[in-house]
Amino acid sequence: MNERAKVVHEDESEVWLNSREGGTKEDEGHGVQFSPDATEAEIFxxxxxxxxxxxxxxxxxxxxxxxxxxxxxxxxxxxxxxxxxVPDHWCFVPGREDYNLTLDQWKEIFIPREDGTIGGGNAFEKCKMYNLTAEDLKESSHEIIINITRRREVPVVGCQYGMDYDRTWYRNTAPxxxxxxxxxxxxxxxxxxxxxxxxxxxxxxxxxxxxxxxxxxxxxxxxxxxxxxxxxxxxxxxxxxxxxxxxxxxxxxxxxxxxxxxxxxxxxxxxxxxxxxxxxxxxxxxxxxxxxxxxxxxxxxxxxxxxxxxxxxxxxxxxxxxxxxxxxxxxxxxxxxxxxxxxxxxxxxxxxxxxxxxxxxxxxxxxxxxxQKCYGMISLFSSKRLAIRTMLLMVCWIVTSVSYDVIIINVSTLSGNPYLNFFYQSVVELPGYVLGMWITEKLGRRWMHVAFLSLKAIFCFCVITLMSYYEENWWSIVLVMFAKLCVSLNFYIIYLQSLEVYPTCLRQTGTSAGLIMASIFGVIAPFIVYMGVTIDKRYPFATIAGLGIIGAVTASFLPETLDQQLPETLEEAKAFGKDQKYWSIVTKFGESAAKTNGVELEEFPSKRESNQHIIS
The missing domain is CATH 1.20.1250.20 (MFS general substrate transporter like domains)
Structure with missing residues (x-):
């Protein structure tokens, strides 16, 4: 009998490997041998x-x-x-409890507006006050003092008596x-x-x-x-x-x-x-x-x-x-x-x-x-294929992380209940992860990653178009939520791909390398949002859309990892996915496809083809 690998797909997809002439399942009790063609991943x-x-x-x-x-x-x-x-804040001026004045009336007397005017839509200064005290109200009515401050006859100084904070939503925070x-x-x-x-x-x-x-x-x-x-x-x-x-x-x-x-x-x-x-x-x-x-x-x-x-x-x-x-x-x-x-x-x-x-x-x-020794992060660049794959994964981590941070930080500019705003941004991730669990098991990792990076860019382009012709409305908010859904899916898939592409000795190191690059580039996210607030509110979405396009192109060159054996050694990782064609699409339909009994193959496949339909 020639060397062979017999694959039996049962409930646990049991695999019996033997290479000796006449080798059978019963040989297991006598030190069964395994095919020299079987990889360490397949043996484990x-x-x-x-x-x-x-x-x-x-x-x-x-x-x-x-x-x-x-x-x-x-x-x-x-x-x-x-x-x-940091809640809204202003200079504290003692004595309001002695007067029948609302907080806004009190601030009109003692706190200048940001442009130095009274009334209108301008916010109050946060760190400045007029050089007045509550004692001055005993000598003049507050209407007279307002007229004096309007004519800027009272100098403006820094806070003299500490700070006061808006406690509508927060009793106290660290700041x-x-x-x-x-x-x-x-x-x-x-x-x-x-x-x-x-x-x-x-x-x-x-x-x-x-x-x-x-x-x-x-x-x-x-x-x-x-x-x-x-x-x-x-x-x-x-x-x-x-x-x-x-x-x-x-x-x-x-x-x-x-x-x-x-x-x-x-x-x-x-x-x-x-x-x-x-x-x-x-x-x-x-x-x-x-x-x-x-x-x-x-x-x-x-x-x-x-x-x-x-x-x-x-x-x-x-x-x-x-x-x-x-x-x-x-x-x-x-x-x-x-x-x-x-x-x-x-x-x-x-x-x-x-x-x-x-x-x-x-x-x-x-x-x-x-x-085959692994030397930490240096080993991620130990071969051309592994180095390119590492850089591709890093780009995908950066694209996804920066997009996530920009969307999250940009929500802080919304008015209304801050707790509900935070909740809406959080709960929208759940359907993304549930969908990710299902779709990556049925249609694979690679092209689904590309698809949702592209969809994220499309949603952001739609937001930019709406903002160019209309004021912010509920349609914009809905589109941003869909973009956030896509970003959540991207995070799910890139994490999965990182864990499946690297060998056991580098699995956590390789994932960490992507997270490190994501953390480093994540520093720019607040500045992108700042540009949106101070220059053009479309900038954050234009940035996310551009990143989505870059990420989609990059992700398309990653290998498909659906139902692949995890590489055990550095050599297996270097060869992982080398036979995959660029336009190949891997799909998996139903559990019945995974229960093919008595299938004999000339060699143990690198991917379980009986579980998959491969379109090239």
Whole structure:
């Protein structure tokens, strides 16, 4: 009998590989051999099928750590944005309680307008007041004083008695508590800047650590640092350097809390579940940030908000015993005995038996991986194909991140209830992720990524056209919501592609590289919005549309990853997708297509063609 690979598609898509003449399934008890043509990814996928790749173990882990945890953790990830809101403010002038005057009448007397005039539609100055006191009202009526100030006979000075804040929506925020306004207004901007620096440094360091020391320790350490950093910061608001340092520290570990459980969940599950796992995490994210504004509305106090939405995430540290280390990573790091223990625990929970040749296969994977060293981010550019792919993914990360930030920040210019505005922007992501879970499983990743980047550009062009001829209306708002929906889908797909394209030894590092570039370029988002406010309100949408076109062209050159075996080694990653044609479209229809029994192939396919219809 010639060397062969027999593929049997059953409930767990079990794969039996043998290469010896006369080799059969029964040989398994005597140290079954595997085809020399089988890749390390295929060998590990077979092991995972044996112990259960979609059983109770995977369901438990993903429900707890990729859904429940992410639902809670999305709140401390973003709660500081609400806590750092700067409410409308003006100079405080004592004594109003002694006079029968409304707040607006009081401000007309003591606070100049921004252009120095009285009345009209101009806002009051935020950091200036007339050099008057309530005692002056005892000598003259307030109408006389208004006439005097209108003629600018009273000098304008800085705030003499502190600040007063609009408390319509916020009882207090961090800036209103610490008076980070006027000459300290850059404190808020600098706090966000320190957070962004933390994003970059933390993603660079923690991402690589995840591939060096393991997913589990990085995950637990990152979660603890974020919870402690956010919680302690609320007591250090008066000491800005300490507050800024804690913001940097908390942000530095935040992304790893998303990346690590997602990487573990994918690496212990069937490749057909990857999109679903990614989608579950995004649904948890959307649920969390949608609930957050209502908690903030209920609290009113920024300290209570931070503590209520941060401390619950720390409770998940108590579940550290059921967090496995990735057996793929352990095998790739030449630790086959530890990988076997993890696989044995998976098999036990899933009520399966560990195959007799488990150690033999794990040692083979470890031996191959030992010969192919990964050197962190440098390895992302170790071959022409991998370097180009890395740069393409980075461009897609930048395009998607900047678009997301611009849309979110631009919403802050809307009038009305700030909590509901935040909620509307959050909840619109949910249908995007649900649609993403379904459509990427049926029509693939690559062309769906291109399609939604293009749709985002089209929606923004429509917004620009409406703004060119009409005042802002509800049609513009609806189109912006559709653009945000497309951006959410883009985020879902690019995250999925990043995790599936890179090998096990670089999976977290490669994803981190994209996040780092996204964080660096994300700094320009506030300036794009500023141009829209001060120069032309169409600028932000023109920028998003242009980025959408660039992203669509870039994404079209990425490989399709639907139902592909995750590359285990650097060499597999370098060859991944090389045989795919540019215009090929991969689709997958129904579960029945995945249950083809007794199919014999001359070699183990790089993609499970029995599950797919490929149009070239």
């Amino acid at each position: 996928e077979k092991l995972l099928d044996d112990v259960g790749s979609r059983g109770y173990f995977q369901n438990r882990f993903n429900v707890i750590f990729n859904f429940a945890l992410i639902t809670f953790f999305s709140m401390p990830f973003i709660n500081y944005i609400l806590a750092m809101t 209103s508590d610490a008076n980070w306004v006027c000459d300290k207004e850059l404190y808020v901007t600098n706090s966000f800047a320190f957070g962004r620096v933390g994003d970059v440094l933390g993603t660079l360091i923690m991402g690589q650590l995840g591939d060096i020391i393991g997913r589990k320790p990085v995950f637990l350490l990152s979660l603890a640092v974020v919870v402690i950093g956010r919680s302690v910061a609320v007591f250090c608001i008066e000491i800005f350097p300490v507050f800024a340092l804690l913001s940097l520290l908390a942000n530095s570990c935040a992304n790893a809390v998303f990346q690590s459980p997602l990487a573990i969940g994918m690496e212990v599950s069937s490749s057909s579940l990857h999109a679903r796992i990614n989608g579950v995490q995004y649904i948890g994210w959307t649920l969390g940030i949608s609930v957050l504004p209502f908690i903030a509305w209920m609290c009113g106090d920024w300290r209570l908000l931070i503590l209520l939405t941060t401390l619950p995430s720390g409770l998940f540290l108590l579940l550290h015993r059921i967090v496995p280390e990735s057996p793929r990573w352990l095998a790739a790091k030449d630790r086959p005995e530890e990988a076997r223990k993890v696989l044995k625990s998976i098999a036990k929970v899933n009520k399966r038996e560990l195959p007799a040749d488990c150690m033999e296969k794990l040692r083979h994977i470890a031996e191959v991986s030992r010969k």
